[in-house]
Amino acid sequence: MSTSSAAPSTALPGGTWALGDLTVTRFGYGAMQLAGPGVMGPPADHDGALAVLREAVDLGITHIDTAGAYGPRVTNRLIREALHPFPASLHIVTKVGAERDGQGGWPPARRPEQLRRAVHENLEDLGLDALDVVHLRLSDAQGPRPGSLAEPFEALAELRRQGLIRHLGVSNATAEQVAEAREIAPIVSVQNLYNLAHRHDDDLIDDLAAEGIAYVPFFPLGGFTPLQSSALTAVATRLDATPMSVALAWLLRRSPNILLIPGTSSVAHLRENITGAGLTLSDEDVTELDKIGT
Numbered sequence: 001m002s003t004s005s006a007a008p009s010t011a012l013p014g015g016t017w018a019l020g021d022l023t024v025t026r027f028g029y030g031a032m033q034l035a036g037p038g039v040m041g042p043p044a045d046h047d048g049a050l051a052v053l054r055e056a057v058d059l060g061i062t063h064i065d066t067a068g069a070y071g072p073r074v075t076n077r078l079i080r081e082a083l084h085p086f087p088a089s090l091h092i093v094t095k096v097g098a099e100r101d102g103q104g105g106w107p108p109a110r111r112p113e114q115l116r117r118a119v120h121e122n123l124e125d126l127g128l129d130a131l132d133v134v135h136l137r138l139s140d141a142q143g144p145r146p147g148s149l150a151e152p153f154e155a156l157a158e159l160r161r162q163g164l165i166r167h168l169g170v171s172n173a174t175a176e177q178v179a180e181a182r183e184i185a186p187i188v189s190v191q192n193l194y195n196l197a198h199r200h201d202d203d204l205i206d207d208l209a210a211e212g213i214a215y216v217p218f219f220p221l222g223g224f225t226p227l228q229s230s231a232l233t234a235v236a237t238r239l240d241a242t243p244m245s246v247a248l249a250w251l252l253r254r255s256p257n258i259l260l261i262p263g264t265s266s267v268a269h270l271r272e273n274i275t276g277a278g279l280t281l282s283d284e285d286v287t288e289l290d291k292i293g294t
C-alpha cells in the first residue's frame, strides 16, 4: 500500500507473522463489529468507529480484517475514511463469497461473476488497486461443510493472476477444502471459528503451522456470545486478569501461526485487549484452560 514506510511494530504481543511477502502484527483487528446492529447498516457512532480504526493503527496494528458483506459495504468505507491513504505497513484482509439479504442473512455469492463483482467493490470501497489478501468464504453460518471449492477458488486465482489480489485464503473451510485450494493456488491463511471453547480445528492449526500458513480464528472472544467457563474465570481470577485477556493470551500461545483479529467498537476495549494479550500464562494455567475446549 501507499504512503508511509513505517516498519511494522514488533512491540505488540505476539510479534509479527508473514502472510506471503506481507508482514503483519499477530495482534490484528476485526472490523465487523463497526457496522450497525446485526452487522447491517452504519454504526450508531460514526466518529467513534473512525476513532477505533485510527487508534488500532496508532497502537501499531498492521492487520485489519474486513469484508464487503459487513454493512454491507460499511466497514470497508469506514476503513477508507479513517485511514486512507494507508500506511505502507498496513494490510487489509477481506472476504468474498457471501452477500446480505433484506433480513440480514448471509446468502452465498460464490458464482465467478459474483466473486469478480465483490472483488471490484472491495477495491472501490477501500480505494485500492489491489487487495492484499482475499479469503473465499465457504459454507454458511452453520460452519464448514464438505464440497468442492474448485469453481469459485479458480475464479479468485484468475483475479490474482490479473494482479487484483496479492494473496488468497479460505474461510469456513474443512481440511479437505484447504488441501483442494492449495492445489489450485497458494494460500497464506485460513480463517475459521476457533477459540478456547471451540477447538475442532486443533489438527488443522498444527498442519498449517508446519506449512507456514496462518490460521486466523474468528470469534476469538466468542463473537456474539462472550466466552464463559468456570475454568476460564478461575484462571483469570488467579492472574488478576479479565477472561478476555486470558482467552487472547491463550490463542497467541497456542501456535505461532495464529493471528488475532478480536473485534470491538470501543477504543477502551481495544487498548485493554492489546494489554491483555500480553499476559503470560504458566504451563499449569494452560493445562487448566485446555480442559475447556471440545
Ligand SMILES: NC(=O)c1ccc[n+]([C@@H]2O[C@H](COP(=O)([O-])OP(=O)(O)OC[C@H]3O[C@@H](n4cnc5c(N)ncnc54)[C@H](OP(=O)(O)O)[C@@H]3O)[C@@H](O)[C@H]2O)c1
Residues within 6 Å of the ligand: 029, 030, 031, 032, 033, 065, 066, 095, 137, 171, 172, 191, 192, 217, 218, 219, 220, 221, 222, 223, 224, 244, 261, 262, 263, 264, 265, 266, 268, 269, 270, 272, 273
Ligand atoms: N470468516 C468469517 O466467516 C467471520 C465470521 C465472523 C467474524 N469474522 C471476523 O472475525 C472478527 C472477530 O470476530 P467478532 O468481532 O465477531 O467477535 P470477537 O472478537 O470474538 O468478540 C467481539 C465482541 O467482544 C466484545 N469485546 C471485545 N473486547 C472486549 C473487552 N475488552 N471487554 C468486553 N467486551 C469486549 C465486543 O464488544 P465491544 O464492541 O463492546 O467491545 C464484541 O461484542 C470480526 O470482526 C470479523 O472481522 C469472520
